[in-house]
Amino acid sequence: MDIRSLEPFWVLQNSFITSYPSLTEDITTSVVIIGAGITGALIAHTLIEAGYDVTLVDKRDVCHGSTAASTAMLQYEVDVPLYTLIDKVGITNAVTSYKQCDVAIDTLEAIVSEINSNCDFRKKESVLFTTEKKEVPSLRKEYEARCNHGFEVSWLDKNAIQGLGVHNGQAGIKSTAGAVINPYIFAQDLLLYAVKKGLKVFDKTEIKDRNQKGDNMVLTTRTGNVIKTSHVIHCTGYESVETLPKDTVTLISTYAIASEVFADLPSPFKNMILWDTADPYHYYRGTEDGRIIMGGGDTPFKNAKARDSLLAKKEKQLVKTFQKTFPAIPFIKDYSWAGTFGETKDGLPYMGKPDPNRNEHYILGFGGNGITFSVMGRDVIIPSIEGRPHPFLEYYKFDR
Numbered sequence: 001m002d003i004r005s006l007e008p009f010w011v012l013q014n015s016f017i018t019s020y021p022s023l024t025e026d027i028t029t030s031v032v033i034i035g036a037g038i039t040g041a042l043i044a045h046t047l048i049e050a051g052y053d054v055t056l057v058d059k060r061d062v063c064h065g066s067t068a069a070s071t072a073m074l075q076y077e078v079d080v081p082l083y084t085l086i087d088k089v090g091i092t093n094a095v096t097s098y099k100q101c102d103v104a105i106d107t108l109e110a111i112v113s114e115i116n117s118n119c120d121f122r123k124k125e126s127v128l129f130t131t132e133k134k135e136v137p138s139l140r141k142e143y144e145a146r147c148n149h150g151f152e153v154s155w156l157d158k159n160a161i162q163g164l165g166v167h168n169g170q171a172g173i174k175s176t177a178g179a180v181i182n183p184y185i186f187a188q189d190l191l192l193y194a195v196k197k198g199l200k201v202f203d204k205t206e207i208k209d210r211n212q213k214g215d216n217m218v219l220t221t222r223t224g225n226v227i228k229t230s231h232v233i234h235c236t237g238y239e240s241v242e243t244l245p246k247d248t249v250t251l252i253s254t255y256a257i258a259s260e261v262f263a264d265l266p267s268p269f270k271n272m273i274l275w276d277t278a279d280p281y282h283y284y285r286g287t288e289d290g291r292i293i294m295g296g297g298d299t300p301f302k303n304a305k306a307r308d309s310l311l312a313k314k315e316k317q318l319v320k321t322f323q324k325t326f327p328a329i330p331f332i333k334d335y336s337w338a339g340t341f342g343e344t345k346d347g348l349p350y351m352g353k354p355d356p357n358r359n360e361h362y363i364l365g366f367g368g369n370g371i372t373f374s375v376m377g378r379d380v381i382i383p384s385i386e387g388r389p390h391p392f393l394e395y396y397k398f399d400r
């Protein structure tokens with residue numbers, strides 16, 4: 001097969017799992033979640049377990065936003081290196097953010113087990129490497145920062161990193177904490193689980209208008225139906241730019257390729273996820289059916305058409321980079337796709353209320369670590385609704 005598609009790999013592989021109705025009447029509900037990707041599913045699950053009356057709406061079919069495009073490498077390493085993050089946001093915030101991303105991987109594993117999801121969640125070692133000699137001192141600085149703050153890491157020298165098959169590898173940092181998942185199956189399974197516990201889901205239901213009326217919010221859909229609710233939670237991913245101040249997030253187009261199935265998945269892709277220090281970086285993982293997925297080629301987002309028109313060029317560049325980096329592994333491209341994600345000024349997410357006077361909350365797991373940030377969003381959503389403090393509501397607030 002050789003598919004270049006505007007549909008991501010996970011969707012083609014798994015097709016449509018469940019279809020929900022669209023909203024065709026006016027309703028009243030305690031909480032509305034806008035956005036049924038992995039974030040909306042995680043938040044819905046948390047609120048349903050806590051006994052809230054929750055309705056989830058999505059303008060597309062569920063899980064067809066960036067969740068379906070994600071390469072879904074789960075890492076505690078934020079896009080911004082720890083030593084740089086410390087300079088940007090201080091030791092407590094930076095170290096807590098790294099540590100809590102680590103905790104989020106275990107939390108995700110526990111949820112997978114609770115809902116019995118067949119989403120190929122697997123723990124992996126995570127390797128950050130460089131093929132550039134000049135990058136070694138800053139990689140070493142990062143290694144020392146992680147050691148100093150209690151992270152379990154080991155230093156891979158030139159021999160060790162080249163021993164993993166990285167041609168021209170100069171050095172690397174290996175962490176024990178990492179994982180992969182099929183994000184599309186997981187989010188779909190989580191929604192089904194929450195629906196059994198009382199969650200109401202409406203797909204193909206776009207929220208066009210939101211008004212604060214006294215203590216409540218009134219939402220209007222594209223087709224004119226009205227939803228009255230006490231709280232609105234935006235889990236709208238990169239499309240949140242439509243409802244937020246301009247400088248909150250920078251949108252990036254990113255590209256991914258999946259190889260044909262290997263009879264025996266080459267080492268190191270069996271037990272490791274890998275990424276490099278290039279700018280923009282490249283990231284690599286294996287799948288349970290024996291493929292290698294690689295992502296990268298990031299470029300500023302203009303619009304979906306412009307993003308998708310670059311796919312042919314970007315897939316060629318990615319294959320070329322793969323062959324340069326792992327020359328002993330023949331990469332035959334089977335699929336390629338494009339996606340969008342958001343980048344923030346400090347690599348950290350946004351959570352909570354941008355406007356204290358409105359009952360609107362956001363859980364925005366931006367960046368290459370979007371999924372672990374979304375898991376962390378579970379911890380703050382109830383404090384945010386109940387108006388209670390939480391450290392993440394301070395670290396990840398909008399006016400920081």
Ligand SMILES: Cc1cc2nc3c(=O)[nH]c(=O)nc-3n(C[C@H](O)[C@H](O)[C@H](O)COP(=O)(O)OP(=O)(O)OC[C@H]3O[C@@H](n4cnc5c(N)ncnc54)[C@H](O)[C@@H]3O)c2cc1C
Nearest residue numbers: 035037038039059065066067070072073207237339370371
């Ligand atoms: C190619 C690629 C690779 C990535 N790799 C990784 C990775 O390795 N690890 C990682 O952690 N993260 C990765 N990410 C980021 C990660 O995928 C995202 O952070 C995550 O999927 C965001 O999920 P979400 O549910 O917040 O957003 P989405 O999945 O985009 O869901 C938002 C939903 O909101 C809906 N919506 C928007 N506006 C409205 C409206 N007005 N009314 C109704 N519905 C609306 C949309 O239809 C959409 O379904 C990657 C992203 C891409 C694109």
